[in-house]
Amino acid sequence: MTALVKPKTLFIGLALLCVLAIWLSLALGPVSLPLLDTLRVALRLMGAPIEAQGLEQAELILGQIRLPRTLLGLAVGGVLALSGVAMQGLFRNPLADPGLVGVSSGAALGAAIAIVGGAFFGGLPQAFGPYLLSLCAFLGGLGVTALVYRLGRHNGQTNVATMLLAGIALTALAGSAVGLFTYLADDATLRTLTFWNLGSLNGASYSRLWPLLLVSAAVALWLPRRAKALNALLLGESEASHLGVDVERLKRELVFCTALGVGAAVAAAGMIGFVGLVVPHLVRLLAGPDHRVLLPASVLAGASLLLFADLVARLALAPAELPIGIVTAFIGAPFFLYLLLRGRA
Amino acid sequence: MRLSASAIALVVGLLFNLGAHASERPQRWVSAGGALSEWVTALGGESNLVGVDTTSQHPASLKALPSIGYQRQLSAEGILSLRPQILVGTEEMGPPPVLAQIRSAGVQVEMFSAQPDLPTLKGTLQHLGKLLGDETKANELFSGYEQALDQQKNWLTKAQATQKAPGVLLLLGHSGGKPLIAGKDTAADWVLQQAGGRNLATHSGYKPFSVESLAGLSPDVLVFSDRALSGDAARAALFRENPILAATPAAKGGRVFELDPTLLVGGLGPRLPQSLKQLSAGFYPSQAKPAP
Numbered sequence: 001m002t003a004l005v006k007p008k009t010l011f012i013g014l015a016l017l018c019v020l021a022i023w024l025s026l027a028l029g030p031v032s033l034p035l036l037d038t039l040r041v042a043l044r045l046m047g048a049p050i051e052a053q054g055l056e057q058a059e060l061i062l063g064q065i066r067l068p069r070t071l072l073g074l075a076v077g078g079v080l081a082l083s084g085v086a087m088q089g090l091f092r093n094p095l096a097d098p099g100l101v102g103v104s105s106g107a108a109l110g111a112a113i114a115i116v117g118g119a120f121f122g123g124l125p126q127a128f129g130p131y132l133l134s135l136c137a138f139l140g141g142l143g144v145t146a147l148v149y150r151l152g153r154h155n156g157q158t159n160v161a162t163m164l165l166a167g168i169a170l171t172a173l174a175g176s177a178v179g180l181f182t183y184l185a186d187d188a189t190l191r192t193l194t195f196w197n198l199g200s201l202n203g204a205s206y207s208r209l210w211p212l213l214l215v216s217a218a219v220a221l222w223l224p225r226r227a228k229a230l231n232a233l234l235l236g237e238s239e240a241s242h243l244g245v246d247v248e249r250l251k252r253e254l255v256f257c258t259a260l261g262v263g264a265a266v267a268a269a270g271m272i273g274f275v276g277l278v279v280p281h282l283v284r285l286l287a288g289p290d291h292r293v294l295l296p297a298s299v300l301a302g303a304s305l306l307l308f309a310d311l312v313a314r315l316a317l318a319p320a321e322l323p324i325g326i327v328t329a330f331i332g333a334p335f336f337l338y339l340l341l342r343g344r345a
Numbered sequence: 346m347r348l349s350a351s352a353i354a355l356v357v358g359l360l361f362n363l364g365a366h367a368s369e370r371p372q373r374w375v376s377a378g379g380a381l382s383e384w385v386t387a388l389g390g391e392s393n394l395v396g397v398d399t400t401s402q403h404p405a406s407l408k409a410l411p412s413i414g415y416q417r418q419l420s421a422e423g424i425l426s427l428r429p430q431i432l433v434g435t436e437e438m439g440p441p442p443v444l445a446q447i448r449s450a451g452v453q454v455e456m457f458s459a460q461p462d463l464p465t466l467k468g469t470l471q472h473l474g475k476l477l478g479d480e481t482k483a484n485e486l487f488s489g490y491e492q493a494l495d496q497q498k499n500w501l502t503k504a505q506a507t508q509k510a511p512g513v514l515l516l517l518g519h520s521g522g523k524p525l526i527a528g529k530d531t532a533a534d535w536v537l538q539q540a541g542g543r544n545l546a547t548h549s550g551y552k553p554f555s556v557e558s559l560a561g562l563s564p565d566v567l568v569f570s571d572r573a574l575s576g577d578a579a580r581a582a583l584f585r586e587n588p589i590l591a592a593t594p595a596a597k598g599g600r601v602f603e604l605d606p607t608l609l610v611g612g613l614g615p616r617l618p619q620s621l622k623q624l625s626a627g628f629y630p631s632q633a634k635p636a637p
Contacts, residue, residue, distance in 0.1 A: 030426035060450050065422050186550045187531075188417070188437055195418050202420055203442035319396060319423030320414025 005286050007293045014300035021307035025070040026062060028311060030318035033058050068204040071213065073310050074303040076201070076269045077279075079216040079261040081302025082223055084276035085295055086254045089230040091160060094284065097277035098262045101255055102144035102167045105174035107266040110140020111196055112181040119189040133196075134208065134267035141263035144170055149255050158251045160237075198323030199272035201310050208268060215264040219257045220299055226250060227291040234289065274329045275302050278336050285339050305332060370478050371453060375424055377416040377434030379607050380614035381457060382407055384470060385433070387486060387615050390477045396427040398434070402607045403616065421446035431476065435459035435611050459612035461535050463491060466613045486615070493618035494539075497625065501541045504629040511565035511628050513542035514595075517551050517606065524571070525551040526559070532609040533570065536617075540624035542566060560589045566628060567595040570604045602627045 005013070027038050037058040044050045045063055052059065083098040091100065098104060114136035148170055152163030185193060229250050232240040241247045262276070279302040280294065287293045309327040316322055375396040376382040382401035385394060394407070398416045401407050413424055416434055421443045424432060431453040438444065438456060448454050455476070457469045467487050474483025515533045516524035527533035528548040537544050545562040546554075567590075569580065580601060584591035595601055608620055626632075 030420070030423040032426075057450075061422060061425065064449060065425075065446055183552070191415070191417055195415075200418070202418070203440045203446070205442045205445070208442070314420060314422065317412075317414065319420065319426050320399075320412050321418065321420035321423055323418075 007287060007290075007297075010283075010287050010293065010297055011300075014297055014304065018300045018304045018307075021304040021311075022070055022074070024311055025073065025307045026066050029061065029066060029314060031057075031061050033061065038062065064205075068206055068209055069201050069310070070307065071209055072201050072204040072268060073307045075209075075212050075216040076265040076272065077275055077303040077306025078299040079212075079219055079265050079302075080272065080275040080306075081279035081298040082219060082295065083258040083262045084278075084302075085280040085291070085298050086223060086230075086258050087276070088280055089233060089291065090251060090254045091164060092234060092236075094281055095277075098258050099171065099276075100164060100167050101258060102148045102170045102174065103141040103259050103262045104266065104271060105171040105178075106144025107137040107141035107263060108178050108197065108271060109144070109174040110136035110138070111270075112178045112193060113140070115192050115196065116181040116185045116189055119186065120184075131208070138263045138267040140174075141266060142259050144174060145255060145259035145263075149252075156248070158248060160251070195323060196270045197325070199270035199325040200313070200321070200323050201269055201306075202314075202321055204268075212264045212268040215260055219261040222253075223257055224292075224295040226253060227295050230254075230291040230295075270323075270325070272306070272325050272328055274325075274332050275306060278332050279305060282336060282339060371429075371431035371476060373427070373429045373431070375413060375427055375429040375432045376401060377413065377419060377432065377438045378457070378459070378611040379403070380459070380611040381433050381435065381469075381473075383614050383616065384473055384486075385477070388470075388473055388477050388479055388482055390473075393477070395429055396424065400607065400610050403614075419443050419447075421450075425450050425452070431455060433457065433473075433476075437611070457612070459610075461532055461613050463494070463613075466490065469612070490613075490615070490618065494621075497539065497618060497621050500632070501625060501629075504625070504632040505541065508629050508631045510541055510543045511600075512545045512562070513537050513566045513568060513628070514545050514559065514562065514564040515568045515570060515604070517570050517609075523553045524569075526554045527551055527570075533604075536604065536608065536621065536624070537568070540621050541628050542568075542624070556587060556589045560593060564593055564595045565598070566600045566602065567593065568602050568604050568624070570606045570609065572606060600627065600630075 026042065027033075027035065037055060040050050041055055041058045041062045044052070044055070044059065045067065080098065084096075087096040087098050087100055088094050090096070111133055114133040118132065148163055148167045149158070151166035151170075152158050152160070154162070182190060182193060229240070229245045232243045232245045233247065233250065235243075237247050240250075265272070280298050283294055283297045283301050287297060306324070306328065309324055309331060312327045312331065313322045313324045316327075372393060373395045374385065374390060374393045376385055376394060377398040377400075379398075379400035379402060382394065382397050383403050385391065386404055386407070391404075391406070394410060396411045396413050397407050398413050398419075400416055411427060413419055413427075416437055417439050419438065419440070424447055429452055432438075432444075432447055433455045435457055437459060444454055455472070457472070458465045470483040470487045471480065474480040477483075515527040515537055517527055517533065526546045526548075527537075527544070528546040528550055529544070530549045531551060533551075534544050545564055584596055590596060602624060604620060604624065605616070608614060608617055
């Protein structure tokens with residue numbers, strides 16, 4: 001596969017797209033704010049000495065609602081796309097997605113336990129509930145992935161094919177457990193569960209944002225350092241180890257980073273499908289398979305896609321809101337098809 | 346002279362006070378709860394509503410208002426864009442971080458209980474009455490409601506003297522698929538009991554049933570609560586597809602009734618007594634006349 005676009009052009013384009021996405025995400029919403037107010041508040045939030053007079057409403061909307069939401073979208077989109085690259089590199093298959101190692105189904109199981117179990121024990125305390133849900137989802141994702149990794153190991157070697165099959169089996173198992181919880185759930189709990197599975201950036205707050213920002217920053221800084229090793233892995237495992245790559249360590253790192261990143265993203269925003277699978281693919285179509293480009297470009301592309309999807313989610317039915325999981329696939333899939341068909345011609 | 350001066354002061358003071366009260370009362374309302382929206386309307390506050398959630402379907406005029414989506418999945422900015430002064434809803438309203446954001450924008454957020462019992466309804470109505478500035482009307486509505494339910498109970502006692510309570514199953518719509526049966530600890534179970542029916546289902550919550558176990562219970566009455574299943578034609582089609590359902594005593598005796606599914610969410614609503622009356626008239630056909 002040859003690159004359609006030079007890396008430099010791609011980075012400039014994606015950076016501009018990302019800045020545009022951030023600006024639109026801050027400037028647009030169901031509440032229409034004058035452009036000038038948005039600018040002044042944005043400058044104020046960055047520490048510029050501008051008087052707060054008459055800007056209280058704008059500052060609240062921007063500072064407490066749109067900014068945390070934008071940051072959440074950036075982190076979730078970036079880390080999901082990055083994990084997608086890691087998984088496609090690990091399995092040497094462009095159809096791999098982060099769900100393959102069980103992190104999504106594990107998180108869903110954790111969330112189902114928190115939602116249904118919480119309702120069973122007389123409802124979670126208002127202040128505490130969302131945190132417990134996030135924590136359970138995160139731990140569920142991490143737990144199932146650890147199990148998948150453990151099952152794939154034999155005599156100090158990690159067999160990727162075994163891991164893949166173990167991932168499929170555990171995903172099915174976790175899925176049936178979620179089904180059981182769905183059956184046990186009452187009506188209201190069921191609705192909560194359904195909406196959680198569709199994902200949303202709604203209700204983002206700083207207190208729940210920090211853990212995700214830290215985790216995704218760590219993952220985004222760490223994975224690109226392994227770009228060369230991932231490139232070597234493209235040739236095959238034994239080839240990579242002949243080239244001096246510690247393949248076992250690389251696999252461990254890829255699985256760990258994915259579990260951590262996707263676990264934190266899902267814990268903060270619920271299940272958002274499609275980004276992890278298609279964004280890396282899309283970038284690969286544009287720029288070729290070199291991981292030195294693919295990794296950072298996917299972060300930018302994933303973050304931008306998620307912000308645009310969120311704009312649609314919050315504006316399409318305003319004052320109500322669409323779950324973002326619906327939108328990501330709805331705008332992403334046709335665009336992906338377009339690129340696919342164009343590449344073939 | 347002195348007297349009239351103090352009288353003027355008193356009158357001015359009163360006027361000022363009244364004016365202050367009127368302006369303190371929230372004028373722009375958003376309601377996230379079907380029964381609450383109905384009560385707000387019944388208390389004369391419909392013109393104050395600027396947005397409602399998807400469970401607010403009655404009266405039909407509310408559907409013309411901007412929809413804020415499902416009550417558990419509210420959007421802070423969406424609601425704020427309606428510039429409300431107050432948001433009312435049941436404890437099902439959420440998610441909590443969004444409510445916190447709405448509160449921090451200076452909007453009064455009032456949560457009511459959806460518990461289906463009279464003391465809760467009394468509290469809800471009094472509170473709403475105070476917020477809307479018509480406490481007399483709220484008290485009137487409540488005593489009327491209490492009376493209607495009392496009459497219902499008396500009628501039922503009389504009816505049950507001559508006829509055994511019928512075994513009932515309530516089928517909740519799952520449009521297209523298999524219906525869910527209402528078990529214990531559901532709003533539907535409470536409605537069936539109030540209407541004098543004996544719920545044959547013993548599980549808790551709403552669960553899908555195999556047709557076989559449904560027929561095994563041989564219900565005397567079937568109640569459908571599904572917008573897709575309203576009307577005789579839809580029901581006839583359902584029975585054609587499910588011969589076992591059609592073989593139940595209920596279907597054979599033609600004792601199949603409808604219940605508006607919006608009655609089952611968000612606590613006691615103003616339309617409930619009327620629906621109970623209709624249901625129980627169907628449950629006890631021997632008691633020729635329905636409750637007055």
